[in-house]
Amino acid sequence: MNTVVEERPTTGRHAPVMDPAIAPSFPVAALPILQDTQLRKNVAHATDVIQSKRNHLVAEKKDWQELRNSASAMRAHVLANLGKYLEQFEANCTAAGGTVHWARDAAEARAVILNILREEKAAEVIKIKAMTSAEIQLNPALETAGIAAIETDLAELILQLGEDEPSHIVVPALHVNRRQVREIFAQRMGLSELSDDPKALTTAARSYLRSKFLSVPTAISGANFLIAESGSVAIVESEGNGRMCLTLPQTLITLAGIEKVLPRFTDLEVMLQVLARSATGERMNPYTSLWSGITPGDGPQRFHVVLLDNGRSEILARKVERQTLQCIRCAACLNACPVYRQTGGHAYGSPYAGPIGAILTPQLQHMRHAQSLPYASSLCAACYEVCPVKINIPEVLIELRAQVTDQQRTRVREWLDPMFLGMKAANFAFGSAWRFRLAQRFGRIALRGFTGEDGWIHKLPSLGAKWTQSRDLRGLPQQTFREWWATRDRSAGKEAK
Amino acid sequence: MRASLFITCYNDTLFPETGRAVVRLLERLGVELDFHTAQTCCGQMHANTGFRAEAFSQAKRFVRIYRDAESVVIPSSSCVAMMRDQYPGLFAELGAESLRNDFHALLPRVYELSEFLNDRLGLEDVGAFFPHRVAYHASCHGLRSLHVGDRPIRLLNKVRGFDLALPANLDRCCGFGGTFSIKNAEVSSAMLEAKLADVLATGAEYFTALDNSCLMHLGGALHRQNNPMRAIHIAEILASTADHPYEATT
Numbered sequence: 001m002n003t004v005v006e007e008r009p010t011t012g013r014h015a016p017v018m019d020p021a022i023a024p025s026f027p028v029a030a031l032p033i034l035q036d037t038q039l040r041k042n043v044a045h046a047t048d049v050i051q052s053k054r055n056h057l058v059a060e061k062k063d064w065q066e067l068r069n070s071a072s073a074m075r076a077h078v079l080a081n082l083g084k085y086l087e088q089f090e091a092n093c094t095a096a097g098g099t100v101h102w103a104r105d106a107a108e109a110r111a112v113i114l115n116i117l118r119e120e121k122a123a124e125v126i127k128i129k130a131m132t133s134a135e136i137q138l139n140p141a142l143e144t145a146g147i148a149a150i151e152t153d154l155a156e157l158i159l160q161l162g163e164d165e166p167s168h169i170v171v172p173a174l175h176v177n178r179r180q181v182r183e184i185f186a187q188r189m190g191l192s193e194l195s196d197d198p199k200a201l202t203t204a205a206r207s208y209l210r211s212k213f214l215s216v217p218t219a220i221s222g223a224n225f226l227i228a229e230s231g232s233v234a235i236v237e238s239e240g241n242g243r244m245c246l247t248l249p250q251t252l253i254t255l256a257g258i259e260k261v262l263p264r265f266t267d268l269e270v271m272l273q274v275l276a277r278s279a280t281g282e283r284m285n286p287y288t289s290l291w292s293g294i295t296p297g298d299g300p301q302r303f304h305v306v307l308l309d310n311g312r313s314e315i316l317a318r319k320v321e322r323q324t325l326q327c328i329r330c331a332a333c334l335n336a337c338p339v340y341r342q343t344g345g346h347a348y349g350s351p352y353a354g355p356i357g358a359i360l361t362p363q364l365q366h367m368r369h370a371q372s373l374p375y376a377s378s379l380c381a382a383c384y385e386v387c388p389v390k391i392n393i394p395e396v397l398i399e400l401r402a403q404v405t406d407q408q409r410t411r412v413r414e415w416l417d418p419m420f421l422g423m424k425a426a427n428f429a430f431g432s433a434w435r436f437r438l439a440q441r442f443g444r445i446a447l448r449g450f451t452g453e454d455g456w457i458h459k460l461p462s463l464g465a466k467w468t469q470s471r472d473l474r475g476l477p478q479q480t481f482r483e484w485w486a487t488r489d490r491s492a493g494k495e496a497k
Numbered sequence: 498m499r500a501s502l503f504i505t506c507y508n509d510t511l512f513p514e515t516g517r518a519v520v521r522l523l524e525r526l527g528v529e530l531d532f533h534t535a536q537t538c539c540g541q542m543h544a545n546t547g548f549r550a551e552a553f554s555q556a557k558r559f560v561r562i563y564r565d566a567e568s569v570v571i572p573s574s575s576c577v578a579m580m581r582d583q584y585p586g587l588f589a590e591l592g593a594e595s596l597r598n599d600f601h602a603l604l605p606r607v608y609e610l611s612e613f614l615n616d617r618l619g620l621e622d623v624g625a626f627f628p629h630r631v632a633y634h635a636s637c638h639g640l641r642s643l644h645v646g647d648r649p650i651r652l653l654n655k656v657r658g659f660d661l662a663l664p665a666n667l668d669r670c671c672g673f674g675g676t677f678s679i680k681n682a683e684v685s686s687a688m689l690e691a692k693l694a695d696v697l698a699t700g701a702e703y704f705t706a707l708d709n710s711c712l713m714h715l716g717g718a719l720h721r722q723n724n725p726m727r728a729i730h731i732a733e734i735l736a737s738t739a740d741h742p743y744e745a746t747t
Contacts (some may be wrong), residue, residue, distance in 0.1 A: 027683065030681070030684050031683060040687075098648075136717055191740075273593060320586075338670045338672065339681075341691075342684055343684060345658075375681065376684075377544060378672055378673065378674025378685070379637075379674055379675075380670035380674070382637075385641055394582075394737040395586075398544060398545060400547075401546060401547030402547045402548075402549040406550055419546070419680070423546060423548050424540075424551075426542065427548065427554065429537070430506065430540075430555055430558075431537075431554065433535045436537045440509070440510050443562070456720055458721070467678040469683075470682075471684035471717030471721055472513070472712065472717045472721045473713070474713075474716055474719075475513070476510065477512075477513050477514075479513060481509040481510050481512075482504070482534060484516070485516075486534075
């Protein structure tokens with residue numbers, strides 16, 4: 001651990017796999033990252049900065065817990081009436097000149113978007129705030145169709161140019177520092193004289209992106225919220241690049257998960273307050289764009305909304321897991337998570353990283369893939385504490401672990417897995433006091449051979465080696481507590497129970 | 498006052514000195530303790546690893562043994578958190594009605610040790626003497642599940658000769674997480690390293706917590722690194738008096 005490795009330029013670095021269906025398990029994907037001192041330093045620094053800004057701004061809000069309660073209740077209410085609000089949204093968006101498409105899964109969503117782009121004869125498309133497009137693996141599909149996708153969020157642009165992947169829900173390039181950004185820009189934009197001064201870097205990005213904003217007539221966006229009563233879409237951002245994407249093109253396609261809807265415009269009052277404070281530690285985010293359908297002669301003249309299910313209905317049907325869909329993607333749970341702090345986002349093998357990713361990703365995969373993610377948590381509950389919509393992430397993690405275990409029970413070969421065997425054996429021992437006493441004695445004898453002269457165990461085989469790779473274990477004491485209690489009872493002349 | 502001691506499986510097996518300290522402490526304070534020898538485990542390890550049915554059999558066992566107890570004292574915040582956070586769901590989903598009722602009647606009488614001292618006995622000063630500089634580690638379950646707040650600190654501040662040190666990033670997990678430390682051993686070790694740096698920066702001789710699980714994790718790493726700082730459960734500090742001072746077992 002803590003081996004210092006040589007710093008490599010960001011471009012082409014570990015090529016993280018972000019498709020949960022084929023990504024390596026969390027512990028395996030974490031290994032190379034734990035060796036990457038620079039990346040871990042970047043992640044720790046960035047999350048510390050955001051976290052302390054967030055804590056400061058939450059502390060100044062005396063009614064923070066009431067705000068959280070409201071936000072949570074609003075989101076729960078939406079989920080309990082999702083069909084109604086989605087139909088309202090569809091009717092009102094259509095009346096305002098938009099076209100609403102329903103996509104059951106990722107493949108349907110990709111097909112809908114590709115059809116629109118083909119009709120538009122688009123060769124290029126600019127993108128903003130489109131994490132959901134990563135969920136449906138849109139960019140590879142666009143590439144296959146010969147359509148160039150250009151990310152316009154500054155962080156997403158850095159990653160696209162650096163052939164890297166997002167590692168954070170709100171700050172996708174937080175694992176990259178500005179020296180690394182300079183390398184990428186200098187190389188990919190042909191600016192060998194570029195300095196790593198933030199102003200120089202943003203100026204380079206601006207002139208690169210401006211040419212795209214002014215020449216590409218088609219855009220794809222995500223959505224922070226959909227407003228049912230007006231058919232509006234809301235997007236919050238910090239740079240204004242989103243505003244460019246949403247206003248300059250002739251055609252705009254918005255891809256949104258079905259859970260993103262809010263009943264009323266006024267609900268934004270609560271949601272925008274908790275979102276900005278939780279996400280970036282700001283009282284209000286710099287740019288909030290809101291639009292309803294089409295305005296003739298102003299902005300995009302063709303507007304499509306693709307409503308994506310992709311497993312969400314299944315999550316909605318489950319009592320404990322349902323709360324997962326309350327998420328507003330603020331990433332406060334990532335910044336608070338001690339696991340994420342060590343690994344960053346790539347180890348999660350999904351566009352959704354951190355604690356929320358650990359519960360969302362496997363569910364979006366119908367619990368068929370990403371089964372290591374529910375275990376990628378020490379259950380410390382720091383995520384639950386900061387969640388502005390009060391998702392009890394530890395509760396959902398444990399629920400999903402039970403589902404993974406129930407799958408193991410049906411596969412005979414997994415019964416020989418040492419952890420599975422150990423759990424069954426421990427359960428047998430805990431089932432009666434005499435079996436437990438016997439197990440204690442057996443353990444004492446079995447571990448004696450591994451115990452050094454100092455009374456400590458330094459090296460264990462099998463699963464125990466996972467412990468002793470960085471920690472010693474004190475050898476088992478000669479007398480358990482219950483043995484001591486029995487002798488004490490006897491010496492006190494009492495009858496042992 | 499009577500109380501039943503639920504020692505927990507790992508304290509029983511690995512840390513009997515903590516149990517002995519709880520007995521010494523509570524009997525000194527006039528509590529009449531009993532120990533049901535039928536007790537084994539609360540089921541936390543099984544529940545948190547996804548073995549729900551197995552966890553429920555331990556939960557049932559716990560309720561059957563303790564349903565008539567006046568109060569139950571448990572020197573482990575994570576085992577109490579298991580009962581408060583997870584037992585209700587287990588009994589709702591799997592339990593028969595009578596046992597579920599027994600559970601809900603019992604739950605308010607279940608105390609983590611620092612809760613028992615503060616809330617049940619109404620004590621902050623337990624007459625302890627421990628003249629050392631000690632770092633306090635706030636275990637996650639005590640902090641965010643039981644919301645013990647400053648109860649342990651209030652107890653420690655009344656210990657004679659005590660020099661309390663609070664490490665930076667007090668609310669950050671040490672990376673133990675039960676089977677997490679095995680399933681994600683490398684990430685767990687990286688978290689441990691970060692926690693260790695904060696704890697060591699206090700320059701304390703000992704570090705303490707409500708849970709021997711965190712202490713076993715940090716203590717195991719300290720021993721590996723030949724560091725003289727020692728883990729000590731809060732019960733052992735509170736049991737130590739001027740007449741009978743703490744004696745280290747290893």
